[in-house]
Amino acid sequence: xxxxxxxxxxxxxxxxxxxxxxxxxxxxxxxxxxxxxxxxxxxxxxxxxxxxxxxxxxxxxxxxxxxxxxxxxxxxxxxxxxxxxxxxxxxxxxxxxxxxxxxxxxxxxxxxxxxxxxxxxxxxxxxxxxxxxxxxxxxxxxxxxxxxxxxxxxxxxxxxxxxxxxxxxxxxxxxxxxxxxxxxxxxxxxxxxxxxxxxxxxxxxxxxxxxxxxxxxxxxxxxxxxxxxxxxxxxxxxxxxxxxxxxxxxxxxxxxxxxxxxxxxxxxxxxxxxxxxxxxxxxxxxxxxxxxxxxxxxxxxxxxxxxxxxxxxxxxxxxxxxxxxxxxxxxxxxxxxxxxxxxxxxxxxxxxxxxxxxxxxxxxxxxxxxxxxxxxxxxxxxxxxxxxxxxxxxxxxxxxxxxxx
Numbered sequence: 462x463x464x465x466x467x468x469x470x471x472x473x474x475x476x477x478x479x480x481x482x483x484x485x486x487x488x489x490x491x492x493x494x495x496x497x498x499x500x501x502x503x504x505x506x507x508x509x510x511x512x513x514x515x516x517x518x519x520x521x522x523x524x525x526x527x528x529x530x531x532x533x534x535x536x537x538x539x540x541x542x543x544x545x546x547x548x549x550x551x552x553x554x555x556x557x558x559x560x561x562x563x564x565x566x567x568x569x570x571x572x573x574x575x576x577x578x579x580x581x582x583x584x585x586x587x588x589x590x591x592x593x594x595x596x597x598x599x600x601x602x603x604x605x606x607x608x609x610x611x612x613x614x615x616x617x618x619x620x621x622x623x624x625x626x627x628x629x630x631x632x633x634x635x636x637x638x639x640x641x642x643x644x645x646x647x648x649x650x651x652x653x654x655x656x657x658x659x660x661x662x663x664x665x666x667x668x669x670x671x672x673x674x675x676x677x678x679x680x681x682x683x684x685x686x687x688x689x690x691x692x693x694x695x696x697x698x699x700x701x702x703x704x705x706x707x708x709x710x711x712x713x714x715x716x717x718x719x720x721x722x723x724x725x726x727x728x729x730x731x732x733x734x735x736x737x738x739x740x741x742x743x744x745x746x747x748x749x750x751x752x753x754x755x756x757x758x759x760x761x762x763x764x765x766x767x768x769x770x771x772x773x774x775x776x777x778x779x780x781x782x783x784x785x786x787x788x789x790x791x792x793x794x795x796x797x798x799x800x801x802x803x804x805x806x807x808x809x810x811x812x813x814x815x816x817x818x819x820x821x822x823x824x825x826x827x828x829x830x831x832x833x834x835x836x837x838x839x840x841x842x843x844x845x846x847x848x849x850x851x852x853x854x855x856x857x858x859x860x861x862x863x864x865x866x
Contacts, residue, residue: 465488466487467485468484468485469484469485470483470807470808470811479502479817480502481498481499481818482497482498483497483498483799483811484498487804490804491801491802491803492799492807493801494800495796495800497795497796499792506525506784507784510779511780511782512778513779515615516614518537519614522537522784523613525786526820527608527609528564528568528571529568529762529786530610531561531613532561532763533762533786534612534613535557535695536758536759536760536767538613538758539760539769540757540758540769540771541615541756541758541771542616542758543755544752544756545615545752545756546754547615547746547748547751549617549746550743550746551696551740551742552737552744553744554695554696554699555733555740556733557695558695558697558729559603559733559734560600560604560610560618561695561760562733563596563726564600564763565722566593566596566723567596567597568763569719569722569723569726569763570589570590570596570723571590571593572719573589573644573720574588574589574590575812576716576812579808579809579812582651582653588644595633595636595637599629602626602629603620603626604620605620614745615751616746616748617745618744618745622734622737624738627734627738631734637727638727641723641724641727644720645717648716648717654713657806658711658713658716658809660711661712661713661802661806661809662798662799662809662813663710663711664678664682664794664797664798665682665710666682668710669684669710672794674765674791675764675787675791676762676764676765676791677715677718677722678765678794679765680704680705680707681706681709681714682707682709682710682714683710685706687761688760688761689704690704692759694758694759694760699736700728700729700736702728702729703725705718705721705725712809750775750777751773751775751777752775753773753774753775754773755771756771757769757771758771762786762787763815764786764814764816764820765790765791766787767784767786768785770783788817788818788820788821789820789821791814792814792816792821795810795811795814798813799811
């Protein structure tokens with residue numbers, strides 16, 4: 462007779478890049494239930510954004526996530542532009558998509574390399590990161606930075622793409638075809654990868670709909686949602702590309718979708734670079750003010766749809782800034798995907814979401830039930846210290862507790 466027990470993964474674990482806690486309830490070797498606890502990394506992003514100017518807010522949200530460091534700024538800029546009814550020059554739209562797709566390439570390659578590493582296939586990890594370096598070099602040529610590119614601004618972009626740099630970028634893109642073919646064949650032919658990913662962590666189409674899953678996670682289950690097609694923004698309405706979908710919804714399909722999406726990203730970038738030759742116009746609308754109003758910007762980040770809501774009161778800073786990142790909804794799908802799987806496969810399934818927990822972590826003020834008081838940041842910190850003191854006493858832990866100040 463098997464014995465039920467609990468296996469903790471996190472909040473600090475070698476497989477998880479950021480702090481989060483998954484409590485696996487197991488019966489023998491089989492997971493029967495999953496409890497998910499986030500919230501170890503509060504940074505108060507939305508409240509802090511209200512103290513920034515619109516220009517500063519774009520720089521600020523770029524720091525939400527290192528891998529999606531242009532996805533949040535594009536969505537933020539689009540929300541500001543929507544509120545202020547700002548028309549962005551066409552050349553700037555092409556540049557936004559070029560940087561966005563280069564970021565998608567580097568994000569998918571990073572995830573694929575880590576997937577190989579977690580599966581014990583370190584050769585894939587080293588191959589993939591070798592070619593990811595070429596993509597990052599392209600981003601450095603265009604923006605001056607390997608990460609946090611600081612290119613987006615309300616009304617356009619900060620830097621143009623030089624004509625003399627285009628051949629170099631095209632050379633890198635053309636050079637990616639052979640390794641991408643190699644990665645695709647490796648995943649589809651290697652028996653070890655097949656054994657570790659086929660029929661593992663399946664999410665059905667209905668599961669995705671129930672959890673509101675987005676991005677490659679949803680497309681791997683046959684849900685053809687992609688903001689680039691459904692609500693064209695930047696230059697996506699001016700280029701041709703396919704929305705990649707598969708039907709099985711297992712870890713294998715999640716790998717497959719991301720590799721095939723990289724071929725589409727290469728095609729999109731090439732089309733945008735060609736369009737730049739015929740679009741010599743300005744790269745910035747230079748809006749002087751953002752009038753009062755509400756705006757929504759959304760962008761298809763590498764992990765799925767990211768949404769920014771901005772409310773302007775006519776000043777030079779947002780009166781309200783609300784953000785929803787794709788991991789916020791995708792992580793919850795693990796409550797279904799991991800159940801019924803073995804302990805050995807659980808961590809692979811958790812990683813298949815390509816989660817970014819920092820994207821989901823924000824501080825919110827709490828109003829008590831009687832409505833007489835709104836808790837401030839200091840109040841919340843004090844509550845945290847009080848709870849820590851109480852737990853230390855209950856556990857008999859020695860040592861002083863730090864004061865609030």
